[in-house]
Amino acid sequence: xxxxxxxxxxxxxxxxxxxxxxxxxxxxxxxxxxxxxxxxxxxxxxxxxxxxxxxxxxxxxxxxxxxxxxxxxxxxxx
Amino acid sequence: xxxxxxxxxxxxxxxxxxxxxxxxxxxxxxxxxxxxxxxxxxxxxxxxxxxxxxxxxxxxxxxxxxxxxxxxxxxxxxxxxxxxxxxxxxxxxxxxxxxxxxxxxxxxxxxxxxxxxxxxxxxxxxxxxxxxxxxxxxxxxxxxxxxxx
Numbered sequence: 001x002x003x004x005x006x007x008x009x010x011x012x013x014x015x016x017x018x019x020x021x022x023x024x025x026x027x028x029x030x031x032x033x034x035x036x037x038x039x040x041x042x043x044x045x046x047x048x049x050x051x052x053x054x055x056x057x058x059x060x061x062x063x064x065x066x067x068x069x070x071x072x073x074x075x076x077x078x
Numbered sequence: 079x080x081x082x083x084x085x086x087x088x089x090x091x092x093x094x095x096x097x098x099x100x101x102x103x104x105x106x107x108x109x110x111x112x113x114x115x116x117x118x119x120x121x122x123x124x125x126x127x128x129x130x131x132x133x134x135x136x137x138x139x140x141x142x143x144x145x146x147x148x149x150x151x152x153x154x155x156x157x158x159x160x161x162x163x164x165x166x167x168x169x170x171x172x173x174x175x176x177x178x179x180x181x182x183x184x185x186x187x188x189x190x191x192x193x194x195x196x197x198x199x200x201x202x203x204x205x206x207x208x209x210x211x212x213x214x215x216x217x218x219x220x221x222x223x224x225x226x227x
Contacts, residue, residue, distance in 0.1 A: 006130065008128065008130055008198070008200060009128060009200035009202070009212050009214070010200075010212040010214060013212070045214060051130070051133055051198070054130075054132050054133040054136050055133075055136070056196075070130055070133065070198075072130070072198050073200065073212075073214050074214040075194075075195070075196065075197060075198055075199055075200065076194075076199065076200050076201045076212075076213045076214055077127070077129075077134075077158055077169075077170065077193055077194055077197050077199030077200075077201070078111045078158075078169065078170050078190060078193055078194040078199075
């Protein structure tokens with residue numbers, strides 16, 4: 001399935017957009033999403049976290065087409 | 079009443095302190111994060127904070143709930159500003175009030191440490207020469223991605 005994911009900060013700059021569309025086979029997992037995102041560009045920073053429906057999710061979590069998926073680069077608030 | 083959130087307007091420190099001021103609260107611990115003018119020996123002229131706002135609000139609400147569980151009876155307000163900030167501006171504020179200072183300090187410290195670890199907020203430093211860099215993991219240069227302005 002095709003999945004549009006939110007991207008932020010350095011990822012948004014590297015990809016030139018606030019979202020990215022990736023293709024993952026079903027049943028899809030967060031780990032598969034992470035790998036597909038990494039394949040979009042060689043210049044992406046390493047080790048992003050993935051959020052599903054606004055909560056951090058581990059690699060084994062299943063992702064559905066209707067989920068709100070976001071790529072979270074290392075955070076730097078404060 | 080405790081609350082938290084991502085804000086765009088300047089943080090009014092006195093107003094937030096007064097939100098948690100109460101006759102029964104003998105202690106108010108506050109933390110302010112302010113924009114620093116130096117980063118790895120470079121001169122910073124301004125910072126741009128951006129957030130995944132929906133998730134950032136949820137994470138901050140969770141952190142406030144956890145701080146209250148850690149220090150029962152505490153009243154806490156936690157806000158983080160996003161947008162373009164100048165050197166010296168307040169970017170984050172915690173105010174934690176309690177009858178006694180120990181739980182107030184504990185809740186305040188817990189909240190700022192967790193905000194820095196978990197809340198999806200990013201900052202881009204702008205330097206005197208016009209170049210900008212996204213600060214990621216705010217620890218070592220290996221995490222930084224130079225972007226030419």
